[in-house]
Amino acid sequence: MADLDQTLAVALKGYAWLPDLRRRAGGGPVRTRVMGQPAVGICGTAAARFFYGTGNLERHTALPSLVVHTLFGAGGVQTLDGDAHRRRKPLFTSLLTGDGVDRLAKIAGEEFDAAADTWREGPPVRLFDETARILARAVSRWAGVPLEDREILALARDCVAMVDGFATVGPRTARALVARRLQERRLSKIIAGVRAKPRTTSALSAVAHHSDDGSPVDPRTAAVELLNILRPTIAVAWYVAFAAHAMDMWPRHQSRMRAGDDDYTLAFTHEVRRFYPFAPFLGGRATRDLFFQGEPIPAGTLVLLDVYGHHHDPELWIDPYRFDPDRFLGREPGEFDLIPQGGGDPRTGHRCPGEKITIALLGTLSRRLAELDHYLPPQDTGITLSRIPALPRDRIRLVVPEHHR
Numbered sequence: 001m002a003d004l005d006q007t008l009a010v011a012l013k014g015y016a017w018l019p020d021l022r023r024r025a026g027g028g029p030v031r032t033r034v035m036g037q038p039a040v041g042i043c044g045t046a047a048a049r050f051f052y053g054t055g056n057l058e059r060h061t062a063l064p065s066l067v068v069h070t071l072f073g074a075g076g077v078q079t080l081d082g083d084a085h086r087r088r089k090p091l092f093t094s095l096l097t098g099d100g101v102d103r104l105a106k107i108a109g110e111e112f113d114a115a116a117d118t119w120r121e122g123p124p125v126r127l128f129d130e131t132a133r134i135l136a137r138a139v140s141r142w143a144g145v146p147l148e149d150r151e152i153l154a155l156a157r158d159c160v161a162m163v164d165g166f167a168t169v170g171p172r173t174a175r176a177l178v179a180r181r182l183q184e185r186r187l188s189k190i191i192a193g194v195r196a197k198p199r200t201t202s203a204l205s206a207v208a209h210h211s212d213d214g215s216p217v218d219p220r221t222a223a224v225e226l227l228n229i230l231r232p233t234i235a236v237a238w239y240v241a242f243a244a245h246a247m248d249m250w251p252r253h254q255s256r257m258r259a260g261d262d263d264y265t266l267a268f269t270h271e272v273r274r275f276y277p278f279a280p281f282l283g284g285r286a287t288r289d290l291f292f293q294g295e296p297i298p299a300g301t302l303v304l305l306d307v308y309g310h311h312h313d314p315e316l317w318i319d320p321y322r323f324d325p326d327r328f329l330g331r332e333p334g335e336f337d338l339i340p341q342g343g344g345d346p347r348t349g350h351r352c353p354g355e356k357i358t359i360a361l362l363g364t365l366s367r368r369l370a371e372l373d374h375y376l377p378p379q380d381t382g383i384t385l386s387r388i389p390a391l392p393r394d395r396i397r398l399v400v401p402e403h404h405r
């Protein structure tokens with residue numbers, strides 16, 4: 001089975017595909033084929049270290065074209081290697097790791113409060129969709145992107161579509177392709193306008209004026225990179241829906257979030273990102289002949305780092321299928337321990353530069369939700385692991401009774 005092409009199995013089994021394959025092969029690196037190419041699946045802390053080892057793997061030849069044209073965008077930082085990546089990455093690390101993080105979380109908290117006021121005594125709302133809109137409002141305010149209300153709604157819808165459609169072939173992909181085309185076109189125009197004006201301190205201005213080698217990148221590429229800030233910020237809605245799922249399944253976590261301090265909130269956000277599925281695995285291509293745990297990996301082989309498997313491996317986590325924020329209390333995870341957003345150093349490798357923002361937004365909004373008097377009416381909160389990306393099936397419908405907060 002492992003040597004047959006597994007592309008269809010990935011589509012059918014989703015998050016369980018690579019962990020199953022590894023289990024059946026007895027653990028350790030497992031050889032397989034995906035998209036007609038030889039691949040090796042690896043998992044664990046040493047595997048993450050190997051995956052992010054300097055010069056071991058390249059990305060631009062490893063990413064499927066559909067993923068580039070739905071999720072990432074052509075010419076974006078995810079598709080760059082070596083010097084090109086080194087010149088582009090500081091744009092993100094400088095914008096996404098400093099004072100701006102708290103500012104964005106504060107704005108998102110305000111937008112959540114304003115939205116929650118409109119939920120009172122109304123029909124049930126879908127928390128996932130509401131949160132995507134809250135985050136779209138917050139991040140466009142924060143980045144200085146001038147959008148009218150209807151454009152913000154379209155941005156939220158389109159960014160959700162880009163993330164929702166990257167891992168399948170079918171109507172969701174078609175929707176993602178259209179969404180990307182529309183948003184890239186709209187944002188390119190905004191960027192061209194901003195370039196005609198002097199620089200300001202906004203993220204929009206920084207992206208619009210960014211140059212890799214002295215001359216600004218073309219407006220379409222700048223739009224791709226602006227979307228690389230807007231889209232994943234909106235995607236934090238997935239984690240907020242998962243946080244709501246955890247507080248509904250195990251209500252003691254809601255009480256602890258209400259009563260808890262910042263340390264508990266941080267531990268909770270780490271556990272949401274460990275426990276719930278998002279990126280199933282990451283891929284790179286061996287740039288030269290390599291060895292991992294005694295297994296030869298010839299140049300050109302695809303290397304798949306099993307992210308979902310990593311977070312549910314009993315060798316790495318005590319009782320991995322138990323949702324337990326306490327495992328992170330008083331302990332900051334190391335560079336290769338908790339890898340929902342990649343591993344290693346975000347300044348030099350491909351690790352997500354938006355992790356601080358994700359943690360701040362997820363913490364702020366989970367805390368707000370825990371403090372909001374609400375209930376979940378009967379609904380299907382099940383999560384299908386064969387669907388990438390996964391989400392509670394009814395997207396968390398919730399009701400907010402009047403006069404409470």
Ligand code: HEM
Nearest residue numbers: 077078228229232233235236278279341342350351352354
């Ligand atoms: C890269 C996950 C939020 C911006 C990545 C990677 C993952 C990831 C798995 C790839 C790491 C690799 O290829 O080695 C997530 C998840 C998020 C999230 C699950 C929460 C929903 C954010 C946010 C931002 C962001 C909020 C920006 C505001 C980026 C960028 C890259 C990236 C620009 C490309 C980095 C590079 O290739 O060097 N993210 N991310 N992400 N993320 Fe995030």
